[in-house]
Amino acid sequence: MSVRPILAVLILISGAGLTGCNTQSAGNEEVEDPASFYEEKDVSLVIPYDTGGGTDVFGRFVAPYFGEFLSGEPDIQPENIPGGGSITGSNEYANTMEPDGTNLLATSGSTHIPFLLDQASVEYDLSKLNPVLGFPTGGMVYASPSTGIEEPGDLQEVDEELIYAGISASGLDLVTLLAFEVLDLDVEAVMGYEGRGPSRIAFEQGESNIDYQTTSAYKENVEPMEESGEAVPLFTFGQINDQGEMERDPAFPDTPALQEVYEEIHGEKPSGVTWDAYKNFVSAAYTVQKIIWVHDDAPEASKQALKNSVEEMVENEEFLAESEKVMEEYEPFDQEELQELVNNMNNTSEDVVEWVREFLLEEYDTDVEEL
Amino acid sequence: MIEAAIEALLTLLDPSRAGFMVLGILIGLTVGLLPGLSGTVGMSLLLPFVFGMDTTSGMALLIGMVAVVHTGDTFPSVLLGIPGTSGSQATIMDGHPLAKKGEASRALGAAFFCSMIGGILGGMALYLTIPLARPLILSFGSPELFMLAMLGLSMVGILAGRSPLKGLISGLLGMMIGSVGSAPAVPEYRYDFDSPYLSNGIPLAVIALGLFAFPALVNMLTANRSISDSPPLSGGILKGIKSSIANKWLMLRSAVFGAIIGFIPGLGGSVVDWISYGVAKKTTQNNYFGEGDIRGVIAPESTNNAKEGGALIPTLLFGIPGSGTTAVLLGGLTLMGLEAGPSMLTSDLNVTLSIIWTLIFANIIGVMFCILLTKPIASLSFVPANKLIPFLIIIIILGAYQSSFAWGDIFIFLGIGLLGLIMESLDWPRAPLLIGFVLSLSAERYLWISVERYEWTWLTNPIVIFIFIIILFLLFGGFLIKRISSSIQQGGARNG
Numbered sequence: 009m010s011v012r013p014i015l016a017v018l019i020l021i022s023g024a025g026l027t028g029c030n031t032q033s034a035g036n037e038e039v040e041d042p043a044s045f046y047e048e049k050d051v052s053l054v055i056p057y058d059t060g061g062g063t064d065v066f067g068r069f070v071a072p073y074f075g076e077f078l079s080g081e082p083d084i085q086p087e088n089i090p091g092g093g094s095i096t097g098s099n100e101y102a103n104t105m106e107p108d109g110t111n112l113l114a115t116s117g118s119t120h121i122p123f124l125l126d127q128a129s130v131e132y133d134l135s136k137l138n139p140v141l142g143f144p145t146g147g148m149v150y151a152s153p154s155t156g157i158e159e160p161g162d163l164q165e166v167d168e169e170l171i172y173a174g175i176s177a178s179g180l181d182l183v184t185l186l187a188f189e190v191l192d193l194d195v196e197a198v199m200g201y202e203g204r205g206p207s208r209i210a211f212e213q214g215e216s217n218i219d220y221q222t223t224s225a226y227k228e229n230v231e232p233m234e235e236s237g238e239a240v241p242l243f244t245f246g247q248i249n250d251q252g253e254m255e256r257d258p259a260f261p262d263t264p265a266l267q268e269v270y271e272e273i274h275g276e277k278p279s280g281v282t283w284d285a286y287k288n289f290v291s292a293a294y295t296v297q298k299i300i301w302v303h304d305d306a307p308e309a310s311k312q313a314l315k316n317s318v319e320e321m322v323e324n325e326e327f328l329a330e331s332e333k334v335m336e337e338y339e340p341f342d343q344e345e346l347q348e349l350v351n352n353m354n355n356t357s358e359d360v361v362e363w364v365r366e367f368l369l370e371e372y373d374t375d376v377e378e379l
Numbered sequence: 380m381i382e383a384a385i386e387a388l389l390t391l392l393d394p395s396r397a398g399f400m401v402l403g404i405l406i407g408l409t410v411g412l413l414p415g416l417s418g419t420v421g422m423s424l425l426l427p428f429v430f431g432m433d434t435t436s437g438m439a440l441l442i443g444m445v446a447v448v449h450t451g452d453t454f455p456s457v458l459l460g461i462p463g464t465s466g467s468q469a470t471i472m473d474g475h476p477l478a479k480k481g482e483a484s485r486a487l488g489a490a491f492f493c494s495m496i497g498g499i500l501g502g503m504a505l506y507l508t509i510p511l512a513r514p515l516i517l518s519f520g521s522p523e524l525f526m527l528a529m530l531g532l533s534m535v536g537i538l539a540g541r542s543p544l545k546g547l548i549s550g551l552l553g554m555m556i557g558s559v560g561s562a563p564a565v566p567e568y569r570y571d572f573d574s575p576y577l578s579n580g581i582p583l584a585v586i587a588l589g590l591f592a593f594p595a596l597v598n599m600l601t602a603n604r605s606i607s608d609s610p611p612l613s614g615g616i617l618k619g620i621k622s623s624i625a626n627k628w629l630m631l632r633s634a635v636f637g638a639i640i641g642f643i644p645g646l647g648g649s650v651v652d653w654i655s656y657g658v659a660k661k662t663t664q665n666n667y668f669g670e671g672d673i674r675g676v677i678a679p680e681s682t683n684n685a686k687e688g689g690a691l692i693p694t695l696l697f698g699i700p701g702s703g704t705t706a707v708l709l710g711g712l713t714l715m716g717l718e719a720g721p722s723m724l725t726s727d728l729n730v731t732l733s734i735i736w737t738l739i740f741a742n743i744i745g746v747m748f749c750i751l752l753t754k755p756i757a758s759l760s761f762v763p764a765n766k767l768i769p770f771l772i773i774i775i776i777l778g779a780y781q782s783s784f785a786w787g788d789i790f791i792f793l794g795i796g797l798l799g800l801i802m803e804s805l806d807w808p809r810a811p812l813l814i815g816f817v818l819s820l821s822a823e824r825y826l827w828i829s830v831e832r833y834e835w836t837w838l839t840n841p842i843v844i845f846i847f848i849i850i851l852f853l854l855f856g857g858f859l860i861k862r863i864s865s866s867i868q869q870g871g872a873r874n875g
Contacts, residue, residue, distance in 0.1 A: 059423035060710025068430060068714060086427065091579045091783060093561075099575075129575065171832065178566060198831045200564025200824050205699035213520045215832055228720035229698065333716035374566040 042313035045109065047080035053112045053300070054105070056097025056119065058090040066298045067114035069334045070141060073327050074112075074300075077317035084112075093179070094119040095129050102132035107303030109310025113137065114300050117293035118179055124292055124356055125178065125365060127379045135354040137301040140314045141321070142346040143331075144338045145297045146257040147245045148226045149187065152217040153237060160242045160269040163191060170195040173207040173216035177372035178379060182364070183245055183293050184220050186286040187266050189367065190278060197372070212238070220245075223259045224336050243269045248291035250348035259337050281363045288356045289364070296341070296349045315343060380728075384506070387732035390435050391740070399436045400737055403443025404745050410444070410464075411451025412756075414771070415588050415778015417464040418448040418687075422707035430714045435733045437715050442737040445704055446498055447745030449683040453490040454749075457676070458483055458760045459599075459767075461592040461775070467683055468591050468813065469656035473668060473675025480671055483757050488619020489673050490680040491746045491753075496623075497634040497681035498742030501688025502735050504638035509724060509731070512642075512692050519643055522837035525825035526846035527643060528818045531650055533850045534657035535811035540669070546811045549802070553815025554822075556581060556795075563824035564831075574787070582782030583649060585792050586816055592775050593796025594803040599764040616750055622673045629659060629674055630681045637682030641689025649702065650817045653810050655682035661853055688738050695723045695731055 051074070055067040064086075071084040089097030098119055105111040115134075122130050151157045156167035172188070172195050174181040181199070188195045195218060201207040204221060208229060211219040221230055233239040244257040246265030254267045266286070270278045278286075302314055321327050322340045331340065341349065368374040391397065403425070410421040421444045429437035452463025457474035470490060477486040508515065519527075532550065539546020559570045560580030571577040623630055633655045640651045659678035660668045668675045691708075693699045698719035700706035712719055723731045759767065779792040802809050829837045837843060 058706070059419075059426055060707030062710075062713075065710045065713045068427060072430070088423075089784075092575055096575050096579075129578075173828075176566060198828055200828050200831075202563075202824065203699070205697060209516065209697060209699060210520070213517050215520050215828075224718055225698065225720075228718040228722060232721050334713060372566070378568070379566060 040307060040309040042309045042316060043079045045080065045307070045309040045313045046078045046082040049080065049082045049110050051075075051078075051082045051084045051110045051112060053084055053086045053114060054097055054101045055086055055088045055114045056090065056094040056101070057088065057116070059088050063094075063114055063116040063298060064088060065334065066116075066143065067300075069331070070114075070300060070321075073321050073324075074314075074317060077321045077324070078313055079316070080313075082110075086114075092129060093122070095122055095127070095132075099129075099131040102136070102303075105303075107305045109302060109306040109314075112140070112300055112302050112314075114298070117297045120292040120296070120353065121179065121182060121289065122379070124289070124353070124361060125368075125376045125379075126361060127178075127376055129379060134301075134350070136304050138304045138306070138311055139296075139299050139346050139350045140302055141300040141318050142296050142341045142349070143298040143335050144247060144295050144341070145336065146223045146247065146259050146294055146338075147183070147220050148223070148230070148257075148260060148263065149184065149218065149220045149242045149244075150226075150230055150234070150239045151219075151242055152211065152214070153240055154214070155217050155240075157240055157242070159240075160264060161272050163193060163242065163269070164273060168217065170218045171216045172197045172218050173201050173210040174199045175201050175203060175207065177368055177374045178376065180293055182368070183286070183289050185372070186282070186289055186364075186367075187243075187245065189371075190266060190270060190282055190286050191273070199372070218242075223257070223338075227259075227336075245290050245294055248287055248295045248349070248352075250345050250352070252287065252291075252352060254287060254290075281359060284357070285360045285364050285367075288353070288360055291349060292353045292356075296346065296353065298335075299346075299350070318343065380509075380732075383728055384732050384735075387435075387729050388736050390729065391439060391733050391736045396436045396439050399432075400439040400443040400741060401744065403440040403737075404447050404741050404748065407444035407447040407741070408451035408745060408748055408752075411448040412454050412463060413778065414455050414459075414461045414463055414592055414775050415584050416781065417584060417704070418445050419703035419707060420781060421445070421448060422704050422711070426707060426711055426714070429711050432715065434715045434717060434727075434730050437711065438730060438734050439737050441708060441711050442734050443741040445687055445708070446684070446738050446741035447748075449680075449687070450491060450494040450498070450742070450745045450749055453487060453494065453680065454752075454756050457486045457490065458757065459771070460595040461771070462587055467652055467679070468587060468810070469652040469679035470676055471591060472656065472810075473670070473672050476669070476671035477673065477676070478760055482615065482671070483760055484615025484753055485619040485622065486673065486676050487749075487753050487757065488616035489623045489676050490619070491616075491749050492620045492623045493630050493633075493677050493680040494684040495742050495746040496630055497637060498684035498687070498745075499739050500631070500634040500681075501638045501641070501685035502738035502742070503688075504635070504642070504685070505688040505691055505738065506732075506735050508642065508692060509696075512696050515642070516693055516697060518842065520837075520840075521825045521828040521832065522840055523842045523846070524643070525822065525829050526843050526850075528822040528825060530846055530850050530853075531654055531814060531818045532822065533854055534650075534654050535814055536854055537657040537661050538653060538810040538814070539808050540806075545807050549808055550811035550815035553812035553817075554819035555815075556586065556812075557816040557819030558823070563820050564827035576783070576785050576787035579783065580820075581791055581795075581816075582788065583817065584782045585779045585788050586795055587813060588775055588779050589792045589795025590799040590802075590809045590813060593792070594800045596768060596771060596775070597800055598803075600768055603764050616753060619673070623677055626674055626677050629663065630677050633659065633678040633681040634685040637685030638689035640682075641686035642692045643689075650814050651686050652679035652683045653814055655679050658853065684742060688735075691734065691738075695719050695734070696721065 053067055053071050055064050057063045067086050071086050075084045089100055101113045123134050174197050210216045230239050243266050244260050244263050246254040247257055249255055254265055256265050365376045410416045452467045455461045455463040456467055456470040457478050460471050460475035462468040474486045535546050535550035536543050560578055561568050568578050636655055656679045663674055666672050690705055694705040700709055709719055780788045782788050
């Protein structure tokens with residue numbers, strides 16, 4: 009009985025302490041200016057993936073540049089919080105980390121897809137985060153010559169059943185599956201491979217005969233096969249511009265994007281909910297594949313400082329030269345374009361989301377409600 | 380390729396780069412020495428530093444570290460009966476009984492020597508298989524990988540000790556624990572009870588430490604004495620090396636075996652030491668494995684160092700990591716502006732060759748460090764338990780906690796620890812549980828893919844049948860040979 013009053017007092021005191029802190033920091037905000045905001049601060053960059061993965065490499069690559077270009081030159085510490093295919097770390101960032109501008113988040117296409125699908129385990133809201141820096145990547149679909157396909161137009165008439173080796177229907181594979189759906193291809197998709205590397209080996213072994221790889225893996229591993237006649241390039245996923253239109257992938261200027269293949273086969277532009285779904289997911293998964301975010305309710309000064317630093321960074325010769333090695337030939341987005349693309353992603357229509365959820369449930373037995 | 384190899388050697392021996400290699404070796408030994416920390420942790424620690432380094436230096440640092448983790452992890456396995464890394468428990472089975480008999484330095488000497496030979500052979504295997512790697516890897520499709528997982532699982536029977544039934548149950552329990560979390564081929568979560576922690580599955584290090592380290596700690600506490608009563612035999616290291624040379628075929632065979640298993644992607648490299656131990660147990664005559672047989676140290680120790688060379692083949696040439704460690708290594712390559720793939724044999728051949736040299740040198744230098752350290756570290760086994768335990772508890776709990784930095788790690792560690800303690804006191808074998816745990820995912824994954832893709836036609840693939848015959852031989856071969864040889868003896872006796 010006597011515990012309760014003590015507890016109450018404790019809560020009161022700690023509550024008062026917290027409010028005290030809040031007013032103090034609010035008071036600081038008014039006088040803070042971007043130039044000095046990050047002085048003598050430690051910044052942590054949350055990477056919701058394991059060490060060594062693509063997003064980890066991206067985060068570790070950009071972290072020192074933020075340190076250099078942010079005025080005040082703070083120390084940027086990458087912090088991996090892996091788990092749940094990036095959902096664990098992103099949830100933690102959005103809900104438990106202080107929105108004080110000293111915590112940043114690095115995400116990838118496989119963080120954006122579960123958010124778009126509104127998976128049950130997702131507790132982060134990308135519309136409450138502020139994109140700071142974004143990079144695109146792309147993907148290329150190719151087939152085995154055993155299918156009899158010599159050019160994309162042949163896709164409708166193949167010599168053997170098309171078999172695709174995938175990882176999980178609700179991951180990045182979703183874009184490929186939607187591409188097949190847009191073209192109305194009959195593809196048997198075998199899921200459960202450990203990663204894109206093993207699924208490429210499955211292609212080389214003949215276990216599958218149609219596959220995709222992201223740009224860097226394609227250039228390194230599939231182009232030699234293309235030259236020796238073991239792989240036939242078909243189309244790229246394309247890139248979505250800030251108007252929502254599909255363009256060719258700048259890394260493969262000579263290869264048609266999916267839209268052109270559709271036009272070649274059907275003689276008209278693709279349209280309808282399938283096409284809208286495809287475009288939305290290509291944009292979220294590839295066009296803005298890698299993003300660095302800060303909480304939207306972070307102090308204005310910190311957001312401004314981050315913005316300034318990125319503006320400088322994306323103009324910097326050394327950064328661009330290094331990023332070409334790590335991020336392929338893609339260039340970082342400028343701030344307005346990135347914001348526009350992210351807005352488009354967040355405004356994906358309910359109908360499209362509902363359609364994709366239904367598609368996953370019916371075709372791939374994947375119930376998004378349970379993920 | 381020989382000229383290129385010599386050129387790569389000279390690049391590596393440049394003092395600044397050799398310095399990075401030695402630094403890597405020291406870190407690798409420390410990571411191995413501390414229970415629960417594995418090569419993956421070492422990699423993750425070093426990764427931030429390789430950014431911006433030239434590739435030879437960066438690789439010297441990373442590969443130098445990886446190469447010797449399984450040399451350093453012998454210390455806790457032999458001296459304390461606690462696995463130094465989650466991939467090296469098999470050494471405990473005979474190494475620790477040897478230490479209890481006061482032959483710790485003999486066990487360590489044999490282990491170090493075999494680690495060195497295994498590591499060098501692994502490096503050479505990497506060099507020699509480069510031209511063959513592609514066709515070899517391409518011949519292992521999902522059905523073949525499934526059969527290899529079955530081969531690993533068949534070790535459960537061999538490692539079960541006196542009661543095969545107990546081994547089987549323990550193995551099945553392991554597979555069940557392994558199925559916690561997201562399923563490999565169907566979109567569902569199993570036994571996760573809506574907890575984000577469990578949805579990732581239980582980390583290997585937590586299981587391994589719980590099963591082996593926790594009971595060892597409790598036993599040390601209850602006995603409250605030092606690990607060894609008898610004074611150490613002087614010259615033990617040399618004796619260990621002599622024992623290894625006396626068993627040179629076992630040592631070489633186990634090393635080759637390790638390189639091959641490491642080389643096959645998708646098969647958990649972390650049970651390769653158990654598989655090697657099981658095979659040695661099955662094929663060595665007059666053995667007393669489990670009670671301090673030096674051959675029970677030789678086999679897993681040659682294997683686990685050789686594995687690293689093998690595991691680099693699919694990683695470098697195909698960009699498919701065979702283990703957590705090589706997965707991080709791939710990231711390291713990207714940070715240095717390289718992409719794993721066929722170019723590692725053409726335009727970036729010098730990097731590949733420098734990796735091979737680093738493997739070889741690191742194994743030699745690592746063993747030299749270990750031999751120098753043996754005397755001070757071996758004296759740990761004479762420290763009374765109540766002085767050693769607090770230190771160990773902290774290291775081991777940290778080791779478990781670093782798996783995912785979540786409270787779940789510690790709770791599961793305690794839960795599995797209690798299970799391990801009960802199993803130990805009831806004389807239930809724990810190795811089968813670990814093997815079941817590690818192989819459950821790949822067994823399920825590849826069975827699923829094989830059936831989805833080929834229905835049941837894959838059962839007649841030649842390699843599938845070949846592996847099946849090996850499994851049958853391992854399960855029943857010893858029994859048959861015994862019957863045949865005894866019937867020949869009887870026949871001989873009658874004729875004579």
